[in-house]
Amino acid sequence: VRLTILPGDGIGPEVTDAAISVLTAVAPDAGLSLAIDRCPFGGAGIDATGNPLPEQTLKSCVSADAILLGAVGGPKYDEAARHQGAPRPEQGLLGLRKELELFANLRPSKLFEGLEAASPLRRDIVADTDILIVRELTGGVYFGDHREGTDVASDIMPYSREEVDRVARVAFEAAKGRNGRLTSVDKANVLATSRLWRAVVDDVAKDYPTVTVDHVLVDAMAMHLVTKPASFDVVVTENLFGDILSDELSAIVGSIGLAPSASLGTPDTPGLFEPIHGSAPDIAGQGIANPIGTILSAAMLLRHGLKADAAAERIETAVSTVLKQGLRTKDLGGDADTAAATSAILAAL
């Protein structure tokens, strides 16, 4: 199988290297032979070609079976974008999502055994939290017209029935395979797109009689995630709300460095798998980044991208094991570096 690796910027190269070594370790038993193509992307794409999504990189992605991404961005590129009108690394990411129509972003967040103390929440509140957020990823205000201006500016938030329908189905399917509860988040008391969103979700619900659906306003949901995170199962929401709520949630379970994500399109386009953390320029190149978010993203890649469920589970079990045994990288208050964390996981496989 062909994997395109987009190391990206900052700690991206370090954490993708760690994940590749884990992928390489589980591949033979899964009957997979990996052909790996590393391509410049984000800031690295800008450095190499002036374009955050170089043509060659896009080509490689399009013909891959799955894509693993590290992280993009950094202050150097922000400065250049602001003051010299240079492209932003993030444009590469948005461009790739759009080119491949990766409309469903899956963000699982749960409390890891042994890591309860990493959550900033009281243990009685956060215990048993296990939520899958399904974020719409190629619509909404991210992809409507942006009118730049120094006196007036505007952004358009558009949604079509079809865009809502397809991501809602992904969420209902996921809920069916989990605890059968779906929470749809919108701002229907203010936004026209949210009223459309709510109507379409209710329509799709008719096809999933075993799933119970609740509609919650985004401001209320931002509260509920803090006060009663354990009461949710699957959450589906539009692009911008999903960006905010999924980051809030990963902070709640205390695992910003551990959280993976999958961005999926239609069954015949390659999915994009990436940790939710950023490029962390402050610690880049020091070999101390937590590789687990990327390693768990590689597990999602095996499951959703290559249908290699057993190999995915092997990785997830190995990660649980080492965390239970007390392995802690710096972000979790320990002193394991990237290499030590990766070796421990390889040993536990």
Place this chain on the structure above:
Amino acid sequence: VRLTILPGDGIGPEVTDAAISVLTAVAPDAGLSLAIDRCPFGGAGIDATGNPLPEQTLKSCVSADAILLGAVGGPKYDEAARHQGAPRPEQGLLGLRKELELFANLRPSKLFEGLEAASPLRRDIVADTDILIVRELTGGVYFGDHREGTDVASDIMPYSREEVDRVARVAFEAAKGRNGRLTSVDKANVLATSRLWRAVVDDVAKDYPTVTVDHVLVDAMAMHLVTKPASFDVVVTENLFGDILSDELSAIVGSIGLAPSASLGTPDTPGLFEPIHGSAPDIAGQGIANPIGTILSAAMLLRHGLKADAAAERIETAVSTVLKQGLRTKDLGGDADTAAATSAILAAL
């Protein structure tokens, strides 16, 4: 002085009554004689006139010195809006904000002494949290064109330099009077309005050399509020982000029933003061709602609306005292009802 009271829906009438009795108690010593005009608004406005912001109500508000609001909304009105195209109670609130140009929403959130255990966060994380969120309230996606539709829909998020400038100045002034730190929240890596927002905030910053400014992306801010709430002082952000983050924050400090707000326009328009909680239809009419959010909103009304700072402080001190003494309404795990909580505060004045 003329006060317009908008009891609104659900528990609104109960909590505004409680606040009026407190206002009435402190008025004489503050040299204030109160002329109170209660007007239908929100769902109650729809019931009375078919309009959530009846003409008479708007007239009363316009000529008032300050406005105190309970809460609006309820499932009955949601149903009617969805299925019979009836107006929504919330439209009254949005209409009033716009008519009076109440562009700056002040949402103070701090941990009350004695109530540390009401926060869902670990005490070591939440201790010393004391944040003022300044939310832009009359711009952005709330007030851009909404295109309704069953196949496609869209909302427009517009901002002008002037809109950002005036709310930024409110935030800088507030920061100057507090700890001199301002965090401006946007999504400048995606939105044109956020790039304008950031540029204007930086321009205004030049007039406030003693205030330090940070720019934080909204998704990162949703995390930081959970992981390090004590590290912020004043936060300024646009309408939708402010809606989400201020509710998240009030859940974090554990005081949804205690949190007040002030919505301010130019110095010569009356401000609108309201608790941040909703109309809580499930407990309406039972006399058990927590009146403290509205009573603290009345204190903000005295301070910002009537320049009666001493009276405002008397109320705030009385509330702190009764909470320190252990008074707890039902939402805080106690059994004090609305009347008992109000009497305790009146006694402590």
